[in-house]
Amino acid sequence: MYEPWINGIIKKWSLDKPEEELYELMVHKEKTVTVAYGRFAHSSGSKAVSWAEFSAGELDDLVAKTMGKDILNQAHKYIREQGI
Numbered sequence: 001m002y003e004p005w006i007n008g009i010i011k012k013w014s015l016d017k018p019e020e021e022l023y024e025l026m027v028h029k030e031k032t033v034t035v036a037y038g039r040f041a042h043s044s045g046s047k048a049v050s051w052a053e054f055s056a057g058e059l060d061d062l063v064a065k066t067m068g069k070d071i072l073n074q075a076h077k078y079i080r081e082q083g084i
Contacts, residue, residue: 009026009028011027011078012025013025022038023035034046035059035066
């Protein structure tokens with residue numbers, strides 16, 4: 001179960017494709033956004049940017065390709081609602 005206070009995460013989206021990859025997009029209270037992907041402890045990689053960089057489109061291609069445009073749009077809306 002997702003607990004929002006763990007590791008400063010205030011919002012999280014997950015897309016688990018069985019037999020393939022696990023993708024996660026996390027918004028942190030310290031004003032960063034992390035995208036992680038991989039099946040085993042995110043072994044394939046991750047990338048983190050500031051809220052401002054995310055709002056400017058820094059991760060748009062990666063998130064749209066791996067998790068879809070709907071999740072990307074939800075994340076952008078959430079960041080705007082936080083005051084960016």
